[in-house]
Amino acid sequence: MPYDYLRRTTLLVGSTLTVMSGAIIAPALPEISRAYADLPNAELLSKLILTLPALFIALLAPVAGYFVDWSGRKMVLLYSLLLYAFAGTSGAYLSNIYLVLVGRAFLGMAVGALMTSIVTLIGDYFEGRQRSKFMGFQAAFASTGGLVFIVTGGVLADMHWRFPFLIYAASLIVLVMAAISVYEPERVKPADRLRFLDRTLIRAVSKQVWWVYIIAFFSFAVFYMVPVQLPFMLSALEDISNTQVGIAIAAMNITAIPMAFSYSRVKQRLDFPYIMALVYLLVGGGYTVISMSNSYEAMVIGILICGTGFGLQMANINLWLVQLAPAVIRGTLVGYLNTFIFLGMFLSPVFLQPLVVIAGLYTSFMIVSLLLAVCALALLISGLKGFWKQREESSGI
Numbered sequence: 001m002p003y004d005y006l007r008r009t010t011l012l013v014g015s016t017l018t019v020m021s022g023a024i025i026a027p028a029l030p031e032i033s034r035a036y037a038d039l040p041n042a043e044l045l046s047k048l049i050l051t052l053p054a055l056f057i058a059l060l061a062p063v064a065g066y067f068v069d070w071s072g073r074k075m076v077l078l079y080s081l082l083l084y085a086f087a088g089t090s091g092a093y094l095s096n097i098y099l100v101l102v103g104r105a106f107l108g109m110a111v112g113a114l115m116t117s118i119v120t121l122i123g124d125y126f127e128g129r130q131r132s133k134f135m136g137f138q139a140a141f142a143s144t145g146g147l148v149f150i151v152t153g154g155v156l157a158d159m160h161w162r163f164p165f166l167i168y169a170a171s172l173i174v175l176v177m178a179a180i181s182v183y184e185p186e187r188v189k190p191a192d193r194l195r196f197l198d199r200t201l202i203r204a205v206s207k208q209v210w211w212v213y214i215i216a217f218f219s220f221a222v223f224y225m226v227p228v229q230l231p232f233m234l235s236a237l238e239d240i241s242n243t244q245v246g247i248a249i250a251a252m253n254i255t256a257i258p259m260a261f262s263y264s265r266v267k268q269r270l271d272f273p274y275i276m277a278l279v280y281l282l283v284g285g286g287y288t289v290i291s292m293s294n295s296y297e298a299m300v301i302g303i304l305i306c307g308t309g310f311g312l313q314m315a316n317i318n319l320w321l322v323q324l325a326p327a328v329i330r331g332t333l334v335g336y337l338n339t340f341i342f343l344g345m346f347l348s349p350v351f352l353q354p355l356v357v358i359a360g361l362y363t364s365f366m367i368v369s370l371l372l373a374v375c376a377l378a379l380l381i382s383g384l385k386g387f388w389k390q391r392e393e394s395s396g397i
């Protein structure tokens with residue numbers, strides 16, 4: 001097809017927008033906190049600028065999934081890209097921090113719809129090995145976007161904390177690309193009487209889907225320790241600029257990119273639970289290094305180790321869900337997945353704040369790394385049980 005290359009590029013570049021939706025602001029968090037220091041809970045409010053979009057993605061992604069199934073993938077994609085530009089740039093010119101938070105809420109709505117439509121379209125356009133390969137490419141492009149946009153955000157934050165918000169206007173370019181190249185795939189429409197949150201839908205879903213949702217929630221709550229907690233650890237070090245904070249956080253994408261590109265080869269050798277166990281071991285190893293670091297360079301090494309796990313995580317969770325989801329309700333189930341992912345992101349600082357207050361940031365990273373090791377062991381055991389069960393069924397035992 002004449003627009004095939006442009007369509008693939010649109011889906012991949014669009015995926016980078018979902019990453020930059022929050023993380024691009026991370027290097028500016030300490031500066032935002034200082035700008036509103038006269039307000040009570042200024043530090044918490046600045047963190048909410050990063051995480052509030054995740055809450056609204058979590059709340060409204062299932063609604064977006066419903067419209068993706070009922071109204072069409074392309075329409076949801078185009079409107080979400082338009083809202084993304086207007087809501088994202090609002091932080092550049094709104095002076096009241098509470099109005100900035102309202103803008104971030106609308107940004108969350110746009111990102112939820114954008115992610116849901118893109119992942120659903122990938123599931124529609126591709127099958128088998130091609131699908132797993134493209135999921136890996138999607139994760140790699142998202143990591144590349146994170147690398148470029150976070151570093152750029154750090155450079156702009158050194159000029160003024162409002163400047164990083166201007167980069168959200170990049171979605172208008174993707175909007176034009178999508179309007180030209182994306183087509184509505186042929187699909188089976190849901191039954192007329194099937195309603196949003198219908199019990200029939202819930203009963204039809206494989207029980208394994210709910211385990212994927214739980215794993216996604218936990219994984220991204222842990223992942224968001226990097227953009228939420230590390231800027232404050234790094235800025236506390238002597239002579240560290242916002243640009244250096246941005247470079248450090250973005251460094252995880254340096255190792256995430258090649259891992260994401262290699263995902264389809266990893267998937268050929270390992271099943272989904274084993275890959276998640278590997279992810280947890282790699283991220284846990286990185287968090288252990290961070291917990292023992294007393295210099296900028298040592299923290300960057302820990303972040304690079306984390307990146308090897310994060311590079312596999314997104315592609316594995318997305319593909320796991322897409323392969324379990326019936327095509328007729330794929331958009332709806334992807335919407336639920338985004339709810340669990342971004343609810344984990346939003347609640348990450350809430351869950352971890354008591355631990356940080358009691359134990360401190362460094363000890364918190366060590367405790368979480370131990371928790372990840374336990375979870376990896378549990379996934380390995382469950383994977384082995386599933387493997388032997390399949391062996392027994394195939395042999396007729």
